[in-house]
Amino acid sequence: MxxxxxxxxxxxxxxxxxxxxxxxxxxxxxxxxxxxxxxxxxxxxxxxxxxxxxxxxxxxxxxxxxxxxxxxxxxxxxxxxxxxxHPSAAALSMAQDRLVEKQVFESLAIPTPVYHSVESREGLEDAIGRVGVPAVLKTRRLGYDGRGQVVIDSPTGVDAAWGALYGSPLLLERFIDFSRELSIIGARGQDGEITFYPLVENEHRGGILYRTHAPALVSAELQALAERYLGGLLEKMEYVGVLALELFQRGDELLANEMAPRVHNSGHWTQDGARTSQFENHLRAVCGFSLGSCDPYGYAGMLNLIGQVPPTERVLGIPGARLHLYGKRPRPGRKLGHVNAVGKDPDDVVATLERVERLLTAG
Ligand SMILES: Nc1ncnc2c1ncn2[C@@H]1O[C@H](COP(=O)(O)OP(=O)(O)OP(=O)(O)O)[C@@H](O)[C@H]1O
Ligand SMILES: [Mg+2]
Missing domain, CATH: 3.40.50.20 (Rossmann fold)
Structure with a gap:
């Protein structure tokens, strides 16, 4: 095909x-x-x-x-x-706009941070009154890797945030003091079959995903809750392909941050750590094949290579480190590749990724 x-x-x-x-x-x-x-x-x-x-x-x-x-x-x-x-134009359109996306979450009773749309400077004051501070002002469209958003944590921060982002439609949302950031990825086939990867835990630095740990150490109840939310979205949009849902965990609660109608950085571990990678499952879905197993082999971790890449030979010298480079020119803040590690023990996986990290900080 x-x-x-x-x-x-x-x-x-x-x-x-x-x-x-x-x-x-x-x-x-x-x-x-x-x-x-x-x-x-x-x-x-x-x-x-x-x-x-x-x-x-x-x-x-x-x-x-x-x-x-x-x-x-x-x-x-x-x-x-x-x-x-696949996914459809309608599904893409829903995921492109943070306001529409949050309305979709609400329609399915998926909790989200309290939010309000912002159309003017006065509107921002009104939204702060409703949402409270700290809050995050975000562009409704085209944000990625933390771009297009500013945290407001004091009255003096309001002007700075407005000055940085005004000119495009905006959304203010409550800043969540989460215990962890998690995400879940699922796939829906053309026949309506749905499958889910386990929840993973994501560490961000400077608004950019830095490391993923898979599976996240969570209760079966939390996994079931995440599957309920993502399953609801897949069904509602009659979605075909892989869909990712980013979540904030606060106690036993999951708040939806955003969805991505595509394969997702927090699913890169599946290339080496799951029976079927998110990339293969996405293609199986959009091409009309049956979906593959999402079962992990054990524990896995993923480290993004941002702005710099260690010498290939040094990474390949670390047992268990699986290097994936994107062929991009280095630039600060740019995702240039990632390293996956897989093992039976989560500590071993982290130790492997930390050996790679030391190559980076060593320059
Ligand atoms: N309401 C919030 N409360 C607390 N932290 C937040 C909030 N919104 C965003 N963040 C932090 O900023 C990160 C990036 O935000 P978000 O996912 O909305 O933007 P993005 O630029 O689309 O990111 P990406 O495309 O890389 O996923 C989040 O993963 C989280 O760490
Ligand atoms: Mg995000």
Whole structure:
């Protein structure tokens, strides 16, 4: 089958690396060059709103999916008129806007941080009155890796936050003093079959995912609760593919932060630590195959390589460290690759990742 992918970043690269062994071929639509997908498939370099290019991209494909969810609604809709698109244009649209997304959570009784939309400077004061401080002011669209958000923790911070973000539609949400950040990834097939990976624990630094620990050490009740929330979203959107849900844990409670309608950084451990990787399961779903087992082999961890990459030889010299590079030029704050580690004991997994970390801080 010929699979089209909207976006050509590292997620697209890893989709292709998982799909080629299944006999799939890949074509990407990506405005920038060079890209991490150079060498793993064909690339149509064009803007997402270039109608001619989108039609050229679609010609001869069997299905279209995305690795970047912020494509214009009109592009996803245009493609839907030409061939199957999974997840659907409607699902992408729901996940693109933090306000709509939170309304979807509410409609399914999935708890979220208290929030209020912000349309003006006065509106921000009103929202602070309703939400309280500390709070986080976020752009409704296009945020990633902590960009497009500012924490407000004092009255003097209000002007600074407004000055940094005004001009695009905004949302204010309560800052949650969470005990842990967790996420859950699930997949839904074309026949409605649903499967879930275990909850994982995520450590962020500077708003960017730094490490993932899988499975998270949680009760069966918390896993069941997370599956209920994500299952509800998968059903409501009649979703096909992999969907990720980021959660804040506060006691026995889970609050939904955001969902990602694609494979997710907190699922990269599945490449080496689960019977079927999130990338393969996404492709199985969008291509209409049956889903694969999400069972983990044991414990796994993932360390993101942000801004710098240690010498390959040094990483390969660490037993159990599995290196995944994206072929990107180094730049501060940029995700350049990750290292997975797998083991029977969570402490061994962390020890392996810490050996990699020491290569980084050693420069
Ligand atoms: N309401 C909140 N309370 C506490 N911390 C928050 C809140 N919102 C965001 N954060 C922190 O900032 C991180 C990034 O926020 P969020 O997931 O909303 O943005 P993002 O830029 O879309 O991130 P990404 O795309 O990398 O997941 C969160 O993982 C969390 O650590
Ligand atoms: Mg996030």
């Amino acid at each position: 010929n699979v089209g992918v909207l976006g050509g970043g590292q997620l697209g690269r890893m989709l292709a690396l998982a799909g080629v062994p299944l006999g799939l071929s890949f074509r990407f639509l990506e405005p920038e060059r060079p890209t991490p997908v150079d060498g793993v498939g064909k690339v149509v370099h064009a803007r997402y709103d270039d109608v001619d290019a989108v039609q050229r991209f679609a010609s001869g494909l069997d299905v279209v999916t995305c690795e970047f969810e912020n494509v214009p609604d009109s592009t996803a809709q245009l493609l839907e008129g030409l061939l199957p698109v």
